[in-house]
Amino acid sequence: MTEHRRDIHNSDMPVLCQACEARHHGMCGSLTPEELTHLNKVASRREIKAGTALVADSEPVTHYSNILSGVVKLTKILADGRQQIVGLQFAPDFLGRPFKTSSDTNAESATTVRICTFPRKAVDRMIEESPNLEHRLLQQTLNELDEARGWMVTLGRKTAAEKVASFLYLIATHIDPESEGADGIVFELPLTRADIADFLGLTIETVSRQMTKLRKDGVIQIENNRHVTVPDMERLAHRAAV
Amino acid sequence: MTEHRRDIHNSDMPVLCQACEARHHGMCGSLTPEELTHLNKVASRREIKAGTALVADSEPVTHYSNILSGVVKLTKILADGRQQIVGLQFAPDFLGRPFKTSSDTNAESATTVRICTFPRKAVDRMIEESPNLEHRLLQQTLNELDEARGWMVTLGRKTAAEKVASFLYLIATHIDPESEGADGIVFELPLTRADIADFLGLTIETVSRQMTKLRKDGVIQIENNRHVTVPDMERLAHRAAV
DNA sequence: CTCACCCTTTGACAAGGATCAATGAGCCCG
DNA sequence: CGGGCTCATTGATCCTTGTCAAAGGGTGAG
Secondary structure: OOOOOOOOOHHHHHHHOOOOOHHOHHHHEEEEEEEHHHHHHOOOOEEEEOEEEEOOOOOOOOOOEEEEEEEEEEEOOOOOOOOEEEEEEOOOOOOOOOOOOOOOEEEOHHHHEEEEEEEEHHHHEEEEOOOOHHHHHHHHHHHHHHHHHHHHHOOOOOHHHHHHHHHHHHEEEEEOOOEEEEEEEEOOOOHHHHHHHHHOOOOOOHHHHHHHHHHHHOOOOOEEOOEEOOHHHHHHHHHHHO | OOOOOOOHHHOOOOOHHOOOHHOOOOOOOHHHOOOHHHHHHEEEEEEOOOOOEEOOOOOOOEEEEEEEEEEEEEEOOOOOOOOOOOEEEOOOOEEOOOOOOOOOOOOOOOOEEEEEEEHHHHHHHHHHHHHHHHHHHHHHHHHHHHHHHHHHHHHOOOOHHHHHHHHHHHHHHOOOOOOEEEEEEEEEOOOOHHHHHHHHOOHHHHHHHHHHHHHOOOEEEEEEEOOEEOOOHHHHHHHHHO
């Protein structure tokens, strides 16, 4: 956190932005109070339930969004129906592909998701005028590229057991944990077994078997399919071959 | 190509840049004649033979480069030695990771490579001062992210046969072909079988077998291991499940 | 010319993960 | 309360790909 953010009086900015994560660590942190006010006028906040398409393959992209809470999965699909999740996005990530009106990637809410949406045009114009915003987008894009490349190692070179451990490790380090303490870290899995399989390039049966194995070995505990406890992150990391 | 580039008199710019691909389609196309002249003063052009490390894992990055010709592979390696190629870069791609001094990615020349190298600091300063340059970098980074995500589908969901066909298709569409005509497209493979295996998450034996199969099926012809002819790109694309 | 080395191909076999199939657990709705 | 969902687990078997081993072809050095 060596970054210098303008010191903004709360009174200068829209009320809804004051507590917003996107303003602190996301895209909006690079905006002036004026820009923020302007953007807020055309923004709308929405809550979306799990399994809803946010950006559909090959449809023109009319909006960008900031994720306020929840998890969004980016997927690609082959002609014969094989599917691959190519990225997971968490709050306060920016959702959208600047400079291209169509995308061959789908975006779908994996959990209940709250987003703050803007018309594409308003943001495109703002990008042109604000080098700070473009700088922020470049940084986020570079980080996403790093993550994508890191995941390529998992997909190409890890075993099924390592893949599942890697996935759990990824979630544990990206989601706000329900609780965190000496007895480990607890969180709710944002993805179904089918989603996990599509993220790891496996089948749901293999995912299930590997989860069972991690559970039996005491690396994780699972309740109700989704509720996961990791007593020892180091141990999980080791299983993930990180 | 709807992009508006400044109309530059050749006399205004360094001689060496006049015919350079990076100026036409690469990073340097976003620079003013003054910036180009300035950058040229601190730049040095080099020819590097195949198998040389350009950026070593966890070493501080002191230079950025433009690739003038040849192919560079970006690799990641697990603790036990398993390796994965996470990207291939062709002329006139920009090589380097702005805003981070160290990277856990290696860059190595796959073929003989000619590069134009600049000290990191000079470029970092120029990025700060030139929104055009940053804009260009954002565009390239977004494209690389798209490509990385596209490749994730190949790694996660395609069969060995489809992976090898996908690789050949990728090379055929990214490299300047030796010849191109009614009888197909001819090029030199920039990677060894071991590299191809590391790119596809396979073993060299599997790569070899799948190449043999494509050859026997008449989808490609191979001479001297490296010299490839693709008589019908459509047919190759079909095998790649694109 | 011949040896040594590297890269590649090919074969035989083993194994990791996919496929097919059945069962179980939770949940909504009548 | 029971039936019909969806999602997850578990088992049996199959097959694609990895592993181990041997040999071929090209190239450079002596």
